[in-house]
Amino acid sequence: MFVRRVIGCLVMLVISGQQTAIAHGGVTLEDDLCVIKIAYLRAHFRVYQPLTGRDEQYCEDLPEATESVFVMEYLHDALRETPIDFRIIRDVTGKGRFARWDDVQKITDLEAVTVFYQPTVVEPDVFTVVHDFADEGDYIGIVSATPPGTGSMQTAVFPFAVGFTGFGYWPLILGLLIVVQIQYLIMSGRLRNWRQRRKRRLTVVQGDLDAK
Numbered sequence: 001m002f003v004r005r006v007i008g009c010l011v012m013l014v015i016s017g018q019q020t021a022i023a024h025g026g027v028t029l030e031d032d033l034c035v036i037k038i039a040y041l042r043a044h045f046r047v048y049q050p051l052t053g054r055d056e057q058y059c060e061d062l063p064e065a066t067e068s069v070f071v072m073e074y075l076h077d078a079l080r081e082t083p084i085d086f087r088i089i090r091d092v093t094g095k096g097r098f099a100r101w102d103d104v105q106k107i108t109d110l111e112a113v114t115v116f117y118q119p120t121v122v123e124p125d126v127f128t129v130v131h132d133f134a135d136e137g138d139y140i141g142i143v144s145a146t147p148p149g150t151g152s153m154q155t156a157v158f159p160f161a162v163g164f165t166g167f168g169y170w171p172l173i174l175g176l177l178i179v180v181q182i183q184y185l186i187m188s189g190r191l192r193n194w195r196q197r198r199k200r201r202l203t204v205v206q207g208d209l210d211a212k
Helices: 002-020 077-081 101-105 170-188 190-211
Strands: 027-030 033-038 041-048 067-074 084-090 114-121 126-132 137-145 154-162
Touching: 033 137, 033 154, 041 077, 067 077, 084 126, 101 137, 101 154, 114 126, 170 190
Parallel strands: none
Antiparallel strands: 027 033, 033 041, 041 067, 067 126, 084 114, 084 137, 137 154
16 A cells, blocks of 8 residues: 555656646646746746757746747736836745745845846737846746736746756655665565575574584
């Protein structure tokens, strides 16, 4: 029963890992499309790296430090009349993938860690910004919007990586596989039998040494 539960956890972890590897924070994966959520407002979100010669669309994490085009296509008409600004900062929160707006607010000098800032604009069609990353590393994207008539700024925060993105969930998966194997050896009696055989061999060897 234990082994089945662990295997089930492994399967769920792999499935969820495939999704969270490309979607986290303020950006989620819905129907194979990346969607950024700014409070109740939503937009399709994708990133291109045209200079790499590939046509891939990225949800967040980017494979190379190069020119990157961030695109938002509105799903709510209210965004067409909404002032929006976009900021990219180096991730100095220490929270990594779990960084949120509360963590960003604790940064004492936001300008010092900002690598790109698009001042507030009203874009009636598609919101697009371009930034040429000079370095690989961990970053946080911050999209802020103030819907008309609300007077309240809403913010979406999404951590992402440029370049090497780490090992993801594989160390945990490997650890669980080791646990499963050890549990199998215990439950099947193989570990006990191996220990008994080893003990008998040691007894025989010790007996031979005593006889000499």
